[in-house]
Amino acid sequence: MSTARKQPQESSAVIDIRALHTRYGKAVVHEDVSLTVQPGEIFSLVGGSGCGKSTLLRAIIMLLQPASGSIRVFGQEVIGLNDEKALPLRRRWGVMFERGALFSSLTVAENVAMVLHEHTQLSASLIDEVVALKIALTGLPADAGAKYPNELSGGMRKRAALARAIALDPELLFLDEPTAGLDPLSASGIDELVKSLRDVLGLTIMMVTHDLDLLWRTADRVAVLDKGHILGIGSMTELSKLDHPLVREYFYGPRGRAAREQAWKKK
Amino acid sequence: MKAIQVAQLEIETDTASVPTTVNVRCVGVWTVQGIAPIELRLAALASSDAGKWVIDGSAISALDTAGAWLLHRTMRAVEQRGASVRINGLRPEFNTLLQLIAARAATAEPAAPVKVGLLASIGQQAWRNLLGASGMLAFIGESAIAFLHSLARPQRIRWRPILHNLQTAGFEALPIVGLLSFLMGVVIAYQGADQLQRFGANIFIADLVGLSMLRELSPLLTAIIVAGRSGSAYAAQIGTMKISEEIDALRTIGIGPQELLVQPKILALVIALPLLTVYADVAGVLGGMLMANSMLDISFSVFLDRLEDALSLSSFLTGIIKAPVFAAIIALVGCFQGFQVSGGADSVGRQTTVSVVQSIFLVIVADALFSIIFNWLDL
Numbered sequence: 001m002s003t004a005r006k007q008p009q010e011s012s013a014v015i016d017i018r019a020l021h022t023r024y025g026k027a028v029v030h031e032d033v034s035l036t037v038q039p040g041e042i043f044s045l046v047g048g049s050g051c052g053k054s055t056l057l058r059a060i061i062m063l064l065q066p067a068s069g070s071i072r073v074f075g076q077e078v079i080g081l082n083d084e085k086a087l088p089l090r091r092r093w094g095v096m097f098e099r100g101a102l103f104s105s106l107t108v109a110e111n112v113a114m115v116l117h118e119h120t121q122l123s124a125s126l127i128d129e130v131v132a133l134k135i136a137l138t139g140l141p142a143d144a145g146a147k148y149p150n151e152l153s154g155g156m157r158k159r160a161a162l163a164r165a166i167a168l169d170p171e172l173l174f175l176d177e178p179t180a181g182l183d184p185l186s187a188s189g190i191d192e193l194v195k196s197l198r199d200v201l202g203l204t205i206m207m208v209t210h211d212l213d214l215l216w217r218t219a220d221r222v223a224v225l226d227k228g229h230i231l232g233i234g235s236m237t238e239l240s241k242l243d244h245p246l247v248r249e250y251f252y253g254p255r256g257r258a259a260r261e262q263a264w265k266k267k
Numbered sequence: 268m269k270a271i272q273v274a275q276l277e278i279e280t281d282t283a284s285v286p287t288t289v290n291v292r293c294v295g296v297w298t299v300q301g302i303a304p305i306e307l308r309l310a311a312l313a314s315s316d317a318g319k320w321v322i323d324g325s326a327i328s329a330l331d332t333a334g335a336w337l338l339h340r341t342m343r344a345v346e347q348r349g350a351s352v353r354i355n356g357l358r359p360e361f362n363t364l365l366q367l368i369a370a371r372a373a374t375a376e377p378a379a380p381v382k383v384g385l386l387a388s389i390g391q392q393a394w395r396n397l398l399g400a401s402g403m404l405a406f407i408g409e410s411a412i413a414f415l416h417s418l419a420r421p422q423r424i425r426w427r428p429i430l431h432n433l434q435t436a437g438f439e440a441l442p443i444v445g446l447l448s449f450l451m452g453v454v455i456a457y458q459g460a461d462q463l464q465r466f467g468a469n470i471f472i473a474d475l476v477g478l479s480m481l482r483e484l485s486p487l488l489t490a491i492i493v494a495g496r497s498g499s500a501y502a503a504q505i506g507t508m509k510i511s512e513e514i515d516a517l518r519t520i521g522i523g524p525q526e527l528l529v530q531p532k533i534l535a536l537v538i539a540l541p542l543l544t545v546y547a548d549v550a551g552v553l554g555g556m557l558m559a560n561s562m563l564d565i566s567f568s569v570f571l572d573r574l575e576d577a578l579s580l581s582s583f584l585t586g587i588i589k590a591p592v593f594a595a596i597i598a599l600v601g602c603f604q605g606f607q608v609s610g611g612a613d614s615v616g617r618q619t620t621v622s623v624v625q626s627i628f629l630v631i632v633a634d635a636l637f638s639i640i641f642n643w644l645d646l
Contacts, residue, residue, distance in 0.1 A: 091300075104611020121303035122333070129340065130299070130333050136371045137332065146381065150610040169299050169331035200364050201331065 013072075014039050014172055014204045015060060020069035022055055022228075029055045030066070031228040042198055042205045042218050046250070047225035053208045054098070056225070057176055060206070061095055062086055073172070091119055093172040094165035098180060100157040102149040108135065108160045109145035115167040134163045139189055155186035159193075166197065173197065175207035179214050191217045212259035224250070236260075273301045274327075274334065276308060280317065289317040294326040297334030309337060313344040320345050325356030335361070335368040343372075399607070406603045410533065413525040428531035436497040436532075437539030441546065443496070444489055448547035451484055452476055452554025460562045469563045473573035476555030481578065481586045485547040487634055490593035493540060494626040498601035501532055502622035505605025506615040514606075524606075533598040540594035541587050548586065581646050589637050593630050600626040 015037040022030040029052040037043040045053040058064040060071055062078050071078050073089060081089070102111050112131045116122060122130070135145050138159040149157055158178065165173060178194065179187040195218050197203050209215060215222060216236055224231040224239060224247055232242045240251045240260065250256055277292040291312070295301060322342070327334075338354075345352045357365065383391070417424050459475040505528055508514050514524050552574070559565040604622035608614045 105613035116299070120299055122299070123306055126306055126337070130336055133332060133336050133368065133371060136374045142374055148610060166332075169333060196367075200360075200367050202360070 012039065013037060014041075014074060015043075015206065016070075016072040016075075017056075017060070018070045018072075020056075020059065020071060021067045022052070022059055022064070023067045024055075029228055030059075033069070033225075033228070033230055035223050035230065035233060037204060037206055037221075039204050040198065040202055041220045042194065042207070044215055044219040044222045045206070045208045045225060046210065046215065046222055048246075051225045052228050053225055054176060057174055057206070057208050061093070061174060062090075091168055092170055093174060094168065094170035095174045096158075096161045096165040096176065096178060098176040100149065100161040102157060102161055102164065104149050107146055107148055108140070108152070108163070111149070111160065112164045112167045115164060119168055131163075131167075134167055135160070137166070138163045138193060155182045155189075158182065158186075158190065162190075162193070166201075166203075169201065171202075171204060173203050173205045175205065175209075177209055177211075178207060179209065179211045184213075187211065187214065188217075190214070194218050212256055213262065216259055216262070272296055273303075274298075274305050276305050276312075278312065287317040288319040288321065289315070290321050290323065292323045292326060293338070296329045297327050297338070298329050298331040299333035301329075302334050302337050306337065309341045310344075313341050314348075316348070318350050320350055320352040322352065322354040323356050324354055324358075324361065327357065327361060330361045330364060332364070332368060335364050336372070339365060339368050339372055402607070403600075403603055406606070407599060409525055410529055410599060410602075413523065413530055414533075417526070417530060423526070424534075425527060425531055428527065429535045432532050432535030433539055435500075436493065436536055437543060440493060440496055440539075440543060444492055444543050444547050445550045447492060448480070448485055448488055448551040449554040451488060452480060452551035452556075453558050455479055455484070455551075456555040456558030457562065460558065464563065469559075469565060470569070470573050472555065472559045472563060472565060473570050474577040476559070477552060477574050477578050478582055480551035480555070481548050481582050483586070483634075485551055486544050486586045486589045486593065487630070489540060489543045489547045489590070490597065490630045491627055493536070493543065493594070494597045494601075494630060495623055497536065498597040498626045499619045499623050501598065501601030502605040502608075502619045503615055504528075505602055506608030506618055509606060509608050510611060510615065529598075529602045532602060533595060536594040536598045537591045540597075541590040544587055544590040548583070585637075585641055585646050589634065592633055592637075596629045596633060597626045600629060 013036040015035075017036070018034050020030050020033040021028070033056065035043075045056060047053050055064065059066045060073065060078070062081065066079060069079070074092060076089060078086070078089065102108070103114070106114065109128070109131050112134055113127050116127045116130060117124075120127070132142065132145060136142065140156060140159045140163065144152065144156060144160065149160065152160060158181075162175075162178070165175075175194070179190050182190065191214050194205060194207070194214075198205055198218075207214075207219075219236060221233060222236055222239055223233045224242075226246055231244050231247055232239055234242070239247060242248075251260065273295055274297045275294040277294060279290040279292075281288040281290065289312075320342075322338075324338075330338075342352050342354070354365075456472055456476050459472055460469075463469055463471055463475070505514070505524075508528075514528075517524050517527060556567060556570050559570050560567060601622045604618040604625070607621075608618045
């Protein structure tokens, strides 16, 4: 962890959500959701489709206005923050969207460079080098930089999206389904990548995922969401002991069991 | 509490020892936000000709990949010039980062921009145009075949999308088409009134407005409005569907995109455009009539009497007969450009623009051809 970058703040939590309520029209998405994410932690949100995982993520990154409650990121309240005040905060985090959301009119390298041109004073040549480094860090071949997003495979697009998310060396990284739609080999590549990013760069990572392998291998703590409530928060081992039918089904269903056994073997 | 937020360098050069030693003390925040001030200095430093370098990293308070890269790049540049370089005092976690960067740097090469020469770009452009033209021909052929198939099996014709397209391209265009042709009639009458008054030929305002609206302006104006409204919508819709693989999904389900997307649009527009043209005729003449009344004191009944003498059935039909042809051009070009979309949002925008420009161009060319043909036929 780079200690110098830490700002003085009331609580040490990177993300602190309290009593959050979210609605889409009349449909209630979250009811009284509270959770905290500590620095250097890999925190994961899990739950069935439509349980509000991605909505929670969107609320934290200010793409969606919750009905009530409080979301503090780096100690600062993000609900109701205007764009001008949000900018310093936005520079400190990176977001990787589920389907990449790379700008289709720019090459991969330009996608990453755009962020650096926008937010730093580095020279163009240094930016080009840093971009190439980021692309290499995410495990993409060097020639991928000159390609357009639609010329890449799904897995490569995810990596390119990750390269853009870490362009500014953010302290906090949001990953929405980082392994969805990837073959097992690419997915385990992403596992390693997520872990090494945390270990080497000291990032705090919050992700939304269905991938049990990824959860067992990387997540420090996991929150299980269902129908807008949090069923439990804890490490995978703790959660697997939780006595809730849905959680049990999640962990002891055929897929859950295989992933768990795999994880034990690794340990 | 506020620490230094930028990266700094403290340099001591020891010229007494052999080889010359440079001691560099790196201080502060070596992050992507902090390294901008020292970038040039480091580059200049790396090109000096000292033989031995000692870098002290103990005062670096934060290091990220960009900072580590700058450090690595400088060290590599120094080494390439044959000098020795050593780094001391770096915190263990920063050292790990530096090593990771060094390991990854081998594969990190900035992508070389692809340069295309003038001749090559002319050639590529010509080739693209040629491909576009032949693609358009192929598309017309495909549409014709699909149309023949439908004729053979009329029960396969999809009425629902046809009706839907009639509504959006036809009915919903009524207000704008009506308003614009009305104004067009007003403008023609206004421009003509002045000239006609000079010759005392006021009554011929009915000839002027009637003939010009019915034969030329209504069909052309309607076609141009519809090309802007519906042709662009077709291109954007099909283009977006192509990007999100919906077209491929249709094929796998066993529904031809021609059958579901193209044909209903062509058929609906071929029906709607002549009807819109008749409506535009009426609105335009109405505009002219109002103008004649207020500027030349020609009453409505006089105007209508004269209109009856001035217009024959053929002047009405020569206008209306163009409309289905224009409709086919607009729908075909719009759909074709939609299918030409590849890649992303950018391409949708480009092809939509192309579809409007091309269909208006082709409509006007077709209009000119009609004029020549009607001239031959003495209509």
